[in-house]
Amino acid sequence: MHPRSTVTLNTGREMPVLGLGSWELTRDTAGTVLHALDLGYRMIDTAVDYGSQPGIGDGLARTDIPRGELFLVAKVEEDDDAYDATRRYLDEMRQDYADLVLIHRPPPAGVGTELWEGLVRARDDGFVRDIGISNYTSRQTEELIEAVGEVPVVNQIEWTPFGWSQDMLDYCQRRGIVIQAYSPLTRAERLDDDRLQQVAGRYDVTPAQVLLRWALQKGTPPLPKANRRDHLEENLGAFRFQLLDEDMARLDGLNEEWSALGGSLQYL
Numbered sequence: 001m002h003p004r005s006t007v008t009l010n011t012g013r014e015m016p017v018l019g020l021g022s023w024e025l026t027r028d029t030a031g032t033v034l035h036a037l038d039l040g041y042r043m044i045d046t047a048v049d050y051g052s053q054p055g056i057g058d059g060l061a062r063t064d065i066p067r068g069e070l071f072l073v074a075k076v077e078e079d080d081d082a083y084d085a086t087r088r089y090l091d092e093m094r095q096d097y098a099d100l101v102l103i104h105r106p107p108p109a110g111v112g113t114e115l116w117e118g119l120v121r122a123r124d125d126g127f128v129r130d131i132g133i134s135n136y137t138s139r140q141t142e143e144l145i146e147a148v149g150e151v152p153v154v155n156q157i158e159w160t161p162f163g164w165s166q167d168m169l170d171y172c173q174r175r176g177i178v179i180q181a182y183s184p185l186t187r188a189e190r191l192d193d194d195r196l197q198q199v200a201g202r203y204d205v206t207p208a209q210v211l212l213r214w215a216l217q218k219g220t221p222p223l224p225k226a227n228r229r230d231h232l233e234e235n236l237g238a239f240r241f242q243l244l245d246e247d248m249a250r251l252d253g254l255n256e257e258w259s260a261l262g263g264s265l266q267y268l
């Protein structure tokens with residue numbers, strides 16, 4: 001596995017196994033995106049409330065990498081008209097299309113059928129390649145599938161050894177949904193955990209690299225965000241070692257449904 005390795009989505013399209021998160025990536029966004037692309041990152045995750053879309057557009061405009069080799073993930077908000085909003089966000093990034101557009105979170109009422117339908121129209125008109133969801137429980141996902149007659153390609157959820165779910169993983173695998181792991185570095189809040197550091201010590205790598213490797217080996221593409229260039233580079237170190245089964249089990253055992261965003265995680 002390397003940064004340009006891909007996973008096959010249930011539509012047959014390929015998605016990189018690693019992405020650059022861009023929440024609050026607002027300090028020299030274009031420069032950071034360009035640097036990440038130079039290092040080998042190929043997927044970029046964004047949403048309108050991250051404040052990073054214009055900078056991502058600037059970065060993409062400056063790279064020589066063909067657009068077809070990049071993978072752009074955008075999100076629509078619960079009160080958006082999904083079709084118009086996607087067009088608007090793409091304009092903001094000066095892009096003709098997004099590879100993947102997600103419903104950012106289920107709306108307060110229902111499961112987002114209308115949002116999904118807007119995204120289907122955007123896909124029919126050629127400016128969205130694939131459609132997915134984010135922050136959906138398995139129950140909400142089932143309801144949506146039943147309503148729209150289609151299976152999302154991705155569910156982007158918070159996912160680390162400190163907060164994950166075997167049941168959710170089994171459910172998504174059964175349905176052919178790829179889990180994209182957000183806040184995969186725990187927003188740097190749990191990097192000093194002794195048990196995590198012990199695993200890192202065994203491989204002479206950093207806790208951040210262990211967290212990303214765990215996500216890669218689980219088959220759940222992580223989206224680490226890093227403003228710092230040394231962090232961007234360090235995080236690619238996750239491709240340079242392999243966790244033994246016993247250490248994957250140790251990391252799995254850290255699960256306490258902990259969330260970096262506050263509260264506890266709800267998967268089912």
Ligand SMILES: NC(=O)c1ccc[n+]([C@@H]2O[C@H](COP(=O)([O-])OP(=O)(O)OC[C@H]3O[C@@H](n4cnc5c(N)ncnc54)[C@H](OP(=O)(O)O)[C@@H]3O)[C@@H](O)[C@H]2O)c1
Pocket residue numbers: 020021022023024045046104134135156157181182183184185186187188191208209223224225226227228229230231232234235
């Ligand atoms: N769908 C959703 O609802 C949702 C919610 C949350 C996040 N996301 C997505 O997931 C992405 C990642 O999540 P996140 O931004 O919440 O948190 P994260 O990626 O878990 O953590 C980011 C923090 O970790 C630091 N960091 C990065 N690499 C490091 C390293 N090697 N060693 C030590 N610290 C390191 C960063 O510092 P520097 O920036 O200073 O380098 C930053 O403070 C987001 O940017 C966004 O794209 C989606």
